[in-house]
Amino acid sequence: MATVQYAYEVAYTYDPLTGDPFPILPLQVANPHAPGQALDANAYLDSGAQRSLFDGWIATALGLDLLSGRELRYVSLAGIGLTARLHQVRLIHPNLGSVELEVGFSTTPISRNLLGRDFFNFFQIGFHERYLTFYLLRNS
Amino acid sequence: MSASMPHMQDDQTAATVQPPRIRQERTTDQDEQSPLPYRHREREWLRTQKEAVQKLAGQWIVVEGEEIVSHGDDPLQVVSEAREKGIQIPYIIHLAVTRKDEVLIGL
Numbered sequence: 548m549a550t551v552q553y554a555y556e557v558a559y560t561y562d563p564l565t566g567d568p569f570p571i572l573p574l575q576v577a578n579p580h581a582p583g584q585a586l587d588a589n590a591y592l593d594s595g596a597q598r599s600l601f602d603g604w605i606a607t608a609l610g611l612d613l614l615s616g617r618e619l620r621y622v623s624l625a626g627i628g629l630t631a632r633l634h635q636v637r638l639i640h641p642n643l644g645s646v647e648l649e650v651g652f653s654t655t656p657i658s659r660n661l662l663g664r665d666f667f668n669f670f671q672i673g674f675h676e677r678y679l680t681f682y683l684l685r686n687s
Numbered sequence: 688m689s690a691s692m693p694h695m696q697d698d699q700t701a702a703t704v705q706p707p708r709i710r711q712e713r714t715t716d717q718d719e720q721s722p723l724p725y726r727h728r729e730r731e732w733l734r735t736q737k738e739a740v741q742k743l744a745g746q747w748i749v750v751e752g753e754e755i756v757s758h759g760d761d762p763l764q765v766v767s768e769a770r771e772k773g774i775q776i777p778y779i780i781h782l783a784v785t786r787k788d789e790v791l792i793g794l
Binding site: 565569587589595623640659 | 724725726730733734736737740741744762763766775776777778779780781782783784785791792793
């Protein structure tokens, strides 16, 4: 059995309105080609998502031309999909470092940003739901 | 904490999950020199501001420290306003309204 010594522990973030806790990682989303074009956003860890997905307005806020990215369909469990455009961004967390990912940005508004398995590829992630905590270790 | 989260139920769950979660984020080998958790101050502060944020339900907010710097319905406008106020990297949060009879799934 594998044993993992995680490097970073993150308490779940509480929804300010409902008080419900969620496994959210606040991180900086940055345009790798335009220093200073960045913002901080919450993203939900979602091991069921093949690929990360962010709200399309974020691409615009980073100075990216949303519709210039390659199109990709994201399909939900109900078979209903949405269209996203792929853009290379840098995801930065001061305690975890940064990764560059080609992230999907939705062309219609979405209510949550998702960190999917493409992000999980960079980190070993463990959930301890009972203690409302998750753990991360950067893959070497 | 809301009781609506459908955690597994057993004899110990109520005791371990019910109290407000106040543990600090940390590196697992934390010592006094460890950096502060990212945006921890804002998230903890928001957690205590339910009445204040209720008035902004459905809106986007930029929060810096213990202050809502800008808010509104258009996230681009809210970010722009925060940048105009000198916030170089705005931390933007959507105060999404969810019904009590809803639970969230990924997509």
